Amino acid sequence: MNNQEIVEDDQLYLSEGIQEHGFLLIINHDYSLVALSENCSDWLTNPVNHYIGSNIWKFIATYFPNYQENLKKGIDEVFEDSDERVWMEVEVGPFGCYLNVYGTSKYIYLEFEKKAIDQNVFFPKIEVFNNLLVKNKDRIWEVTSAYISKISGFDRIRVFAYDKDNNGLIIAENIKHPDLEGILGCYYPYTDVFRLARNIHVVNYSRYTAQINGPTIKIISNGVDHPNLSQTSVRMVSPIHAAYMLKDGVNSNLSVSIIVDGELWGYVFCQSKDAKKVNLLKREALVYFVQMAVNQYVENQDLKDRKFYEEIRDFELLLKEKLLVQNDLYKVLNDLGDRLCYFAKADAMAILSKDELHTYNISIGKRKVDAIVDQIRKVEKGSYFTDEEFVFKYGKKLGLETERFAGISAICVDEKESLAFLFFRKEKIQKRKWVEKPEELIAEGKPNVQFVHEDHPYLDVWHQTTYHASEKWTDMEFFFFKRLREIVLVSFRMLAEEIQKLNLEVLNLNTALDNYANTVSHDLKNPLSAINLSVQMMMQKPDMSEVLRMKMLKNTKEAVNIINEMLRTIHEFSKVKGYDYKMESVYTQDFIPQIVDFSKLRYAADHAEVEFGNLFPLHGEKTIIYQLFQNLIGNAVKYSAKTASPKIKIYSELDNEFVRYHIIDNGIGMAKEELSNVFDSFKRLSNASEFEGTGLGLSIVKRIAERLHVKVQVDSEIGLGTAIQLTFPNDN
Incomplete structure (x- = not known):
């Protein structure tokens, strides 16, 4: 969590009130109360307006006499460091509360949350959950959603992940209530609602709404100061978000950010059909369990990446060894065509030079390959090119058919020698189910993409089918392309002694x-x-x-x-x-x-x-x-x-x-x-x-x-x- 504020031009997406289970006091850097939540009248002796402009220390002495020392210490800590947050337990009138003290550049917030009785008595166990994660390394999010469902008592748990285009995919789901819809494997387009959700969850890693259709408690201010509530945990959900979730059959929601390598990767949504009170300690435990899952997921991905990199490193050593012995670049590369296609995740390959063409798993003439390379150079001046719809875009012009292949990636190794690699991928018809209308994609009107609307009781379901395209190339394959180009360049330009030196460096790196x-x-x-x-x-x-x-x-x-x-x-x-x-x-x-x-x-x-x-x-x-x-x-x-x-x-x-x-x-x-x-x-x-x-x-x-x-x-x-x-x- 960081203490920056969210500023939105369109106030439709913001709520400037709080939920009824919280109270809020806001002071400026002169220690004066500039705003209070309207429901503070539940424990104040005078109307809320009476206290606007009051000195906070006098206020605390009157209403929190038993906590003066701790409150002063907490407020002073936040004044000294606006990124600091101080938690404590206090009595507010007749209410037992958790108090969260935090600050922004202009204000200090005293946020109170009433303690709730947790109806779900199952208490989470770190060791049990950790063992489940370790034993189910390929099912991290399924295990996480199931365990959180068990310990939280929420009716539905969903794990939502962003893709590279900022669309969202439901990758895991656990449902207890029969009236709540399951949409595992479905996509959400990147709408304004998700844009704001992304902004909120980068700043505030968890958001909880006990009753979405509950009352919004207004903030009474001095009319001059207008504090931002984006950091406030008890803040009420905005009207547009509320309508969005109520339409989905949800009246209580806890969302937890999934942060991977410092970036917002997705969310865990904990939802219930009816209003649901969840104690702060239980919610903090859920956030902790999500972080445990993130750590295990990252560790698993790192292991997979490391295995892939090790495979590439071993292949590099084999390639260098063969080049050292045979001293024939094209023969060595052609002999290793199956391995090159494996790392490029390609169905076929061609190696083109000034006077030669070497192919693997495809029958194609040099004139045709020259035409493909000329077209690629018109589109891309750099060393790397990928297009999963290459034949669909340029096939008619070049005399190519998608029955043979659909997508092409290319590596330009050396323009002087006209040395290039081409990797070919076959067509793979791709299907997606959207649970909201993908407006931007439909507006593109691509002739090889078809959208069909499904008649659904309350979801806006669209089925997308993409033809004449291959799968997209990933970062891992790009890494291989770069390594391959570097190795071929080295092999092309350096003596055998230099290759041996590189081998030694690789071995030393392995040891390190x-x-x-x-x-x-x-x-x-x-x-x-x-x-x-x-x-x-x-x-x-x-x-x-x-x-x-x-x-x-x-x-x-x-x-x-x-x-x-x-x-x-x-x-x-x-x-x-x-x-x-x-x-x-x-x-x-x-x-x-x-x-x-x-x-x-x-x-x-x-x-x-x-x-x-x-x-x-x-x-x-x-x-x-x-x-x-x-x-x-x-x-x-x-x-x-x-x-x-x-x-x-x-x-x-x-x-x-x-x-x-x-x-x-x-x-x-x-x-x-x-x-x-x-x-x-x-x-x-x-x-x-x-x-x-x-x-x-x-x-x-x-x-x-x-x-x-x-x-x-x-x-x-x-x-x-x-x-x-x-x-x-x-x-x-």
């Missing part, structure tokens, strides 16, 4: 990527565990004390900061060509106690006694020094956690030009014969089988120590514990 993946998966476990445990505790104990809740939130925020910095630095750290470290004074007393706390949480070692001595500052790169201590302290806590009285000592001492750190535990220890290979990757100790781990921790320590010129000494005995000594150059 492997190290990067291993390091990330290992070192993120501590902060992720802290986040997971903190969130679980807050969800399972909604009535926890404010002090404990703030501690959990602080743990979560610190862990997120650590993850962000770690991902940035690990990525740079793993590059083949090295990393330009930001060397600085590193004050370990700022984070070593935090590492201890996170490790205790992760390994259930609250009973461990940790003794700290002097923690002298070091000179180096802060993030990787943090990783160094995280791995070593984490091991000390983990391998001593199951002893009767776990004890750990962490201290440092100065020795002329060195700073020596000691980490000593009384854990399970290591056999002396195993100490010589303890730093090997994936090496697990013989007595560590009952402890979680991958055997990567000390290998990461070794890599960091080598780069920072730190000497690591390990002394250990089975059953007595382990002592680690780190000797740092004293450059402070």
